[in-house]
Each structure stands twice: as structure tokens, then as C-alpha cells.
Amino acid sequence: MIKVVCFDLDGTLLPMDQGRFIKGYIEALAAKVASVTPAQPFINALLEATAAMVMQPEAGRKNEERFWRQFYRRLPLPENVLKPLIDEFYRQDFDRLQKETCTAAAAAQAVKAVKEAGRTAVLATNPLFPRLAVEKRVAWAGIAIEEFSHITTYESEYYCKPDVRYYQDVLARQNVLPEECLMVGNDVEEDLVAGTIGVQTVLVTDCLINAKGLPEKADHKVELQQLPALLQDLLR
Ligand SMILES: [Mg+2]
Numbered sequence: 001m002i003k004v005v006c007f008d009l010d011g012t013l014l015p016m017d018q019g020r021f022i023k024g025y026i027e028a029l030a031a032k033v034a035s036v037t038p039a040q041p042f043i044n045a046l047l048e049a050t051a052a053m054v055m056q057p058e059a060g061r062k063n064e065e066r067f068w069r070q071f072y073r074r075l076p077l078p079e080n081v082l083k084p085l086i087d088e089f090y091r092q093d094f095d096r097l098q099k100e101t102c103t104a105a106a107a108a109q110a111v112k113a114v115k116e117a118g119r120t121a122v123l124a125t126n127p128l129f130p131r132l133a134v135e136k137r138v139a140w141a142g143i144a145i146e147e148f149s150h151i152t153t154y155e156s157e158y159y160c161k162p163d164v165r166y167y168q169d170v171l172a173r174q175n176v177l178p179e180e181c182l183m184v185g186n187d188v189e190e191d192l193v194a195g196t197i198g199v200q201t202v203l204v205t206d207c208l209i210n211a212k213g214l215p216e217k218a219d220h221k222v223e224l225q226q227l228p229a230l231l232q233d234l235l236r
Contacts, residue, residue, distance in 0.1 A: 008185035
């Protein structure tokens with residue numbers, strides 16, 4: 001029996017062109033910190049530190065710690081000049097990026113279907129972002145954050161997608177076996193990799209990402225519009 005349903009956010013519950021969103025995001029963040037660093041070295045450090053955070057996990061060190069260590073190694077700025085600007089960016093400026101995304105009623109309905117079936121919903125978004133940036137995107141998706149028993153952010157996790165240890169940590173935290181979990185996502189590599197450890201998978205095709213042209217090995221394949229009915233059916 002499925003006890004826990006994990007939802008990806010970007011391109012799954014929150015329809016978007018991820019390439020455009022990330023581009024706008026990086027440009028807006030670089031503009032915010034322009035008083036302390038030129039844009040290009042900042043963007044390079046940000047991208048390289050993000051790649052290192054994804055590819056080089058270290059036992060016992062969370063994503064946030066590893067990201068900033070990698071970042072400052074590339075762009076040695078005093079922490080007290082950059083961090084306040086970045087915190088302010090998420091509080092005041094981030095909402096302007098909402099225009100790069102859409103709200104779909106089916107997203108909230110899908111999460112509601114999980115709750116109505118008496119199961120647990122987890123927001124399994126790739127934990128590259130601070131919690132506030134995730135909370136804001138959940139709000140843009142028209143979903144109350146309280147609907148999720150856990151949301152994965154860079155403060156809470158040790159691994160990133162597509163590392164299967166990310167999914168193993170999610171399962172361990174919910175105290176469920178892989179076959180008791182369903183992962184719903186739009187990225188053939190990052191989300192469907194959960195299937196390799198025995199998690200059931202749903203591929204949401206509206207904003208499908210398949211950067212490496214991998215086979216689409218999912219237990220179910222639907223448009224977001226069809227997701228609430230599929231979940232009602234699977235959780236019956
Ligand atoms: Mg996604």
C-alpha cells in the first residue's frame with residue numbers, strides 16, 4: 001500500500017519553463033548583489049558551487065554548508081556583505097519571478113487527493129534552494145505549505161537529485177519502505193531515478209524534462225490535469 005506521496009515542485013506542481021525560470025532567477029540575484037560583486041564572477045561561483053553541491057556530497061554535511069563553502073572558495077567575499085542581500089532578495093524580490101510560472105488548479109487538487117485518502121504528502125523538490133524560496137514557490141502553486149509533512153530544502157538535506165541517497169533519506173524520515181512510496185515528477189532523470197530503488201513513479205508530462213534522452217521508465221504517465229484522478233485511483 002502507498003503510504004507517502006512525494007511531489008516534485010518545479011515543472012510538476014508548478015508549471016514553468018525551467019530554463020527561462022533559472023535564467024531570470026540568476027540574473028535577478030546577480031542584479032541584487034551588484035553593489036558588492038560584478039555579475040559574471042558571481043554567476044560563475046553560483047553555478048559552480050551548485051554543481052559541486054549536487055555532485056560532491058560529504059558525509060554529515062548538509063547542502064547549505066557545502067554550497068557556501070564551495071561558493072566562497074571561488075568568490076572570497078566577506079559573509080556579512082553577501083548574505084544580508086541574498087536574504088533580502090528572497091524576502092522582497094523573488095516574488096517577481098512568479099510571472100515565469102503558472103498556477104494550475106490540478107496541483108492543489110492532487111495534494112488534496114493524498115490528504116483525503118489519509119496518506120502523507122511530502123514536497124520532494126530538489127534541495128538546492130533555501131526554505132523561503134521553496135515556501136514562496138509552493139504559494140505560487142496555490143498550495144498551503146501545511147499540506148506537506150516535510151519539504152526538502154538545502155537546509156534540511158545531505159544529497160540532491162538524482163542521487164538515490166536523497167530519496168533514501170526521504171523514505172527514512174517518513175519511516176516507509178520504497179514500495180510504500182510514490183514519486184510524482186516531471187524530470188526523467190532526477191525524479192524517475194526513485195524507481196531504481198523500488199519507489200513507484202508518476203511522470204507528469206506537461207513540462208517534461210529529459211536532458212539526457214533517457215528511456216521514460218515510469219509506472220504511470222499523465223498530464224497534470226489527470227493527476228488528481230490518478231491519485232484517487234491509486235490510493236483507493
Ligand atoms: Mg521538476
